[in-house]
Amino acid sequence: MISALADHFRHLDPRPIGGAPRVSLGLGRKIFDEGLPESNVPACSACHGSEAKGQNEIPRLAGQLYEYTVSQLAGWSKLRGQGTAVDTSAIMAPTAHNLTRSEIEAVAAYVSTLP
Secondary structure, three states, X not given: OHHHHHHHHHOOOOOOOXXXXXXXXXXXXXXXXXXXXXXXXXXXXXXXXXXXXXXXXXXXXXXXXXXXXXXXXXXXXXXXXXXXXXXXXXXXXXXXXXXXXXXXXXXXXXXXXXO
């Protein structure tokens, strides 16, 4: 049942709800597409895909709620690694740690606009 539900939700293609601040969309797109090499932040698209739709254990970011993405990235060290013995999200720990609050907000705003 869980596998069937996961498969069902994976294939949904929801439209973005919107509501994120639009001021920093350019910076968010740059971080998503190119990363921030000077801060050791890889491009988000390298793992999440050019359309931010994820694949397998890599989650979809496209259309994600702005506030949710900000809270997840800002609290990464407190929120991750608490569940299973193998935490596939551990790759994000250094990335999230190397982003400033304004960079987190920019990326969250950008991905929230993606269909």
